[in-house]
Amino acid sequence: xxxxxxxxxxxxxxxxxxxxxxxxxxxxxxxxxxxxxxxxxxxxxxxxxxxxxxxxxxxxxxxxxxxxxxxxxxxxxxxxxxxxxxxxxxxxxxxxxxxxxxxxxxxxxxxxxxxxxxxxxxxxxxxxxxxxxxxxxxxxxxxxxxxxxxxxxxxxxxxxxxxxxxxxxxxxxxxxxxxxxxxxxxxxxxxxxxxxxxxxxxxxxxxxxxxxxxxxxxxxxxxxxxxxxxxxxxxxxxxxxxxxxxx
Amino acid sequence: xxxxxxxxxxxxxxxxxxxxxxxxxxxxxxxxxxxxxxxxxxxxxxxxxxxxxxxxxxxxxxxxxxxxxxxxxxxxxxxxxxxxxxxxxxxxxxxxxxxxxxxxxxxxxxxxxxxxxxxxxxxxxxxxxxxxxxxxxxxxxxxxxxxxxxxxxxxxxxxxxxxxxxxxxxxxxxxxxxxxxxxxxxxxxxxxxxxxxxxxxxxxxxxxxxxxxxxxxxxxxxxxxxxxxxxxxxxxxxxxxxxxxxxxxxxxxxxxxxxxxxxxxxxxxxxxxxxxxxxxxxxxxxxxxxxxxxxxxxxxxxxxxxxxxxxxxxxxxxxxx
Numbered sequence: 180x181x182x183x184x185x186x187x188x189x190x191x192x193x194x195x196x197x198x199x200x201x202x203x204x205x206x207x208x209x210x211x212x213x214x215x216x217x218x219x220x221x222x223x224x225x226x227x228x229x230x231x232x233x234x235x236x237x238x239x240x241x242x243x244x245x246x247x248x249x250x251x252x253x254x255x256x257x258x259x260x261x262x263x264x265x266x267x268x269x270x271x272x273x274x275x276x277x278x279x280x281x282x283x284x285x286x287x288x289x290x291x292x293x294x295x296x297x298x299x300x301x302x303x304x305x306x307x308x309x310x311x312x313x314x315x316x317x318x319x320x321x322x323x324x325x326x327x328x329x330x331x332x333x334x335x336x337x338x339x340x341x342x343x344x345x346x347x348x349x350x351x352x353x354x355x356x357x358x359x360x361x362x363x364x365x366x367x368x369x370x371x372x373x374x375x376x377x378x379x380x381x382x383x384x385x386x387x388x389x390x391x392x393x394x395x396x397x398x399x400x401x402x403x404x405x406x407x408x409x410x411x412x413x414x415x416x417x418x419x420x421x422x423x424x425x426x
Numbered sequence: 427x428x429x430x431x432x433x434x435x436x437x438x439x440x441x442x443x444x445x446x447x448x449x450x451x452x453x454x455x456x457x458x459x460x461x462x463x464x465x466x467x468x469x470x471x472x473x474x475x476x477x478x479x480x481x482x483x484x485x486x487x488x489x490x491x492x493x494x495x496x497x498x499x500x501x502x503x504x505x506x507x508x509x510x511x512x513x514x515x516x517x518x519x520x521x522x523x524x525x526x527x528x529x530x531x532x533x534x535x536x537x538x539x540x541x542x543x544x545x546x547x548x549x550x551x552x553x554x555x556x557x558x559x560x561x562x563x564x565x566x567x568x569x570x571x572x573x574x575x576x577x578x579x580x581x582x583x584x585x586x587x588x589x590x591x592x593x594x595x596x597x598x599x600x601x602x603x604x605x606x607x608x609x610x611x612x613x614x615x616x617x618x619x620x621x622x623x624x625x626x627x628x629x630x631x632x633x634x635x636x637x638x639x640x641x642x643x644x645x646x647x648x649x650x651x652x653x654x655x656x657x658x659x660x661x662x663x664x665x666x667x668x669x670x671x672x673x674x675x676x677x678x679x680x681x682x683x684x685x686x687x688x689x690x691x692x693x694x695x696x697x698x699x700x701x702x703x704x705x706x707x708x709x710x711x712x713x714x715x716x717x718x719x720x721x722x723x724x725x726x727x728x729x730x731x732x733x734x735x736x737x738x739x740x741x742x743x744x745x746x747x
Contacts (some may be wrong), residue, residue, distance in 0.1 A: 231627065257629030271620045282617050285610050286629040293611040300610060343629055 182245035184209045184377050185261075185347050190229055190239035199225045201401035202239070207347070207394075212373045214380045214388050214409075217398035218422060223381045224266055226398070227349050230379075231263045232256040243347065257286065260346030264336045266355055266381070272325030276316055276335060279324050280307040283342035306342060314338040314368065330361040337368070347377045354384060366391050389413065397421070429737040430687040433730075434600055437690060441593050445586045457585035459701055460694070461657050464592045467693035468599055468650025469670070470677040471686060472643040477675070478684030479607055480639045481619030483539045485671050486546030489526070490519055490644040492666030494651030496553065499565045499661045508573040508582075508656070515652040516645060523644030527637040543668065550666035564662030568655040582656040592653055596690065599646050603686055606642065615639050676714065680721045682728025691729060 183206035190203045200222045207213050215223050228234040230241055232253040240249045243259045251259075271279050284306040285293070292300050311317040314334050319327060324335060337353050353369065354362040366387050369378060382388050388395060389409045396406040399421040405412055412418055441460070448457040469491045476482040494515045501511040530541050553559050560566065570583040573591065580587045606612050614635050618625055625632055655661045664670065673696065681692025696714060703710040725731050 233627075253626040254629050254631050257627065262629075263627055265624075269621065269624045271617050271624070273620055274617065278613070278617075281610075282613065282625070283628045285614075288610070293614070294606070294609055296605075297608065297610060297613070303610075339624075339628070 182242075183207055184244055185230075185379070186240075186242040186245075187226075187230065188240040188242065190226065190236050190241070192225065192229055192234060192236050198401045200229060200236075203398070203401075203403045204239075205396055205403065205406060207377060207379055209377050210373060210375065211393040212369065212378045212380060212391055213394045213396065214382050214392040215396045215398060216382060216385075216388055216422075217404070220400075221398040222401040223398055224351055225401075227263060227351050227379075227381065230256075231261065231349055257343060257345070261349065262340045262343055262345035262347070263349035264340040264351055264353060266351040268329075268332045268336050270324040270332060270335060270339065273323055275321050276324050276327065277307055277311065277320040279335060279339055280310050280342050283339045284310075286343045306344075310338045310342055330357050333357055333361075334365065334368070337365070341372060341376065345376060347379065348372065350378060350380045352381050352383065354382065354387065362387060385413075428741060429734045430604065430685055430730075432737050432741070433687045433733065434597065434690065437687075437694075438593065438597060441590070445590055448589075449586045454585045457589045458657060459697060461585075461589045461592050462654075463694045463697035464589070464596050464690075465650050465653050465657065466674070466677070466697065467690045468596050468653075469647050469674045470681070470689035470693050471596070471599055471603060472647035472650070473674045474678045474683060474686055474689045475603055475607070475639060475643045475646070477678055478686070478688075479612065479619070480615045480636060482534075482636070482639075483675070484542040484643070485539045485668070485675065486542035486544070487643070487647050487674055488666050488668070488670035489542070489546035489549050490522065490647035491651035491654075491670060491674075492546075492549065492553070492661075492663075493522055494519055494648030495654045495661045495665050496559060496565065497648070498652035499568045499655035502568050502571060502655060503565070506569050506571045508571055511652055511656075512649065515648050519645045519648030520641060522648075523641035524637070526644065527640035530640065531633050531636045543671070546666060546671055547668065550663055550668075553666055554663045560661075562663060564660055564664075565655070566660045568659045568661070570659070571656060588657065592657075595653070596650075599649070600686055600690065603642075603646070607686070611635065611638070676718045678728075680718060680728055682725075682730030682734075685728070685730040685734065688728050688730040691733075695729070 185207040188204050190200055192200050203226060215226065217223055229236045232251050235250045240247055243261060248256060248259055281303055284303040285300060287302050287306060288300045311320050316331065316335060319331065324332065327335065333353060333355065337350060341348055354365050357365065362384060370391060372378060392409050395409050395412040397404040397412055397418050404421055405415050405418050444460065469487060473484060473487050476484050497515045497518055498511040501514050526545060530538055533541060554562055570581060573580045573582065580591055582588050614630060618632060618635060622632055677692040677696050678689050682688030699714060700710055703713045721728055
């Protein structure tokens with residue numbers, strides 16, 4: 180058996196008396212889309228914060244391709260090939276769209292390029308152009324990120340996360356607040372990403388989850404309630420009770 | 427950035443004319459005053475790198491300015507060589523910047539301002555109470571030096587010659603800062619100010635970037651300070667006091683934070699005001715205080731927010747034509 184690209188073992192963190200994430204374990208298969216679902220307050224975003232190095236777990240381990248990265252700072256996680264987006268749009272709002280992407284793509288360049296003129300960073304700039312096209316933001320390249328519509332900002336949020344060509348991409352509610360049409364478009368985009376990136380997704384839109392995911396993990400009150408194929412999870416009575424209340 | 431370059435070119439042209447007039451009418455006082463303004467412009471430039479780009483308010487940049495001035499004075503009193511003094515200052519201030527940077531890069535905002543302020547005050551008190559450094563009198567009797575420029579040599583006692591030499595150095599500091607701030611490293615500093623939290627998730631070690639900015643600013647401040655004893659022949663503990671740090675911040679805010687060139691014009695303006703208003707009344711600080719308040723209220727981007735857009739328009743029109 181090959182080692183999973185991402186493995187979570189017994190991850191636990193508490194805030195005060197509340198166990199926000201409680202002994203959560205799972206494995207993520209390479210180049211698949213794994214979705215974490217669960218009601219508000221289930222601990223999904225906290226789980227992402229633990230994996231991406233934003234928070235230190237009290238217990239448990241985060242393994243990337245079998246190597247222990249538990250509690251490493253975010254820049255080390257990025258170097259290990261893990262990037263993330265945020266539920267609340269987290270961009271450089273005063274800076275142009277292209278500069279947002281260039282900042283994220285700059286890590287593709289060797290360190291000494293940081294001291295040469297921007298135009299010398301050809302790989303990073305090529306990556307920016309590629310992403311502008313792929314995410315449909317080419318005509319907005321020179322506008323400040325803050326001037327984009329909500330849907331465009333959410334798309335840029337994903338583009339910034341994917342700019343460094345990560346192996347693992349954590350997307351925290353990429354379609355949050357989007358119209359139905361925009362959501363579908365974003366779903367197609369995510370699906371196309373997953374050919375060479377392993378995607379872990381937090382998503383609320385159940386329709387989207389079912390059509391997009393290869394594997395679903397259900398969280399409830401900090402714990403993992405169930406996991407499996409989308410259809411199996413959907414028909415699981417415990418999931419239905421937690422998610423939809425009593426049927 | 428291009429508009430700033432034009433403004434620096436104008437400054438150089440004006441300075442050349444000023445120096446020529448100074449030579450013709452055999453002036454010493456105004457040339458030396460202008461030289462001092464340029465030296466303090468170097469200090470202001472270092473404050474602008476921190477405040478205008480990295481978003482860090484240093485209230486203790488006099489620490490490095492004073493360090494450079496005292497080091498340079500001490501070296502010159504033993505070995506009267508410009509390049510030795512500059513070399514020693516560069517190395518020592520780089521090291522001091524690293525040590526100081528390790529301390530201050532742990533904090534942000536108001537705490538950064540307080541710690542930089544505190545470190546400078548401690549250094550000022552130590553110098554003030556150390557007899558070997560002249561205590562409250564400072565170091566007096568720094569010899570006039572001949573600056574060896576390879577093809578020619580220049581005396582620090584020549585008012586016009588030394589003025590132009592300092593001008594050249596400050597332009598070099600400006601050009602270096604402008605270059606660095608437009609590289610990916612410099613853009614990272616700007617992004618850090620905009621959204622540090624996201625930067626951490628893009629794979630950058632934010633503490634290293636901030637430390638590098640702090641060291642660069644420390645070295646520019648110290649190298650500017652190193653020129654002071656060459657001009658005046660002495661150094662005093664006042665160079666390390668808060669008034670020096672505070673004046674540099676006022677200079678940057680009045681001139682225009684985040685423009686670099688604003689620091690240069692701001693320093694000239696403040697020096698002229700101090701000298702002209704100061705010859706009428708002892709209370710010239712009131713005028714400077716009012717100017718500062720006026721700039722903060724009416725011109726948040728300083729004087730450059732009036733001048734630069736006009737130049738940008740001219741540049742844009744030129745490009746079209």
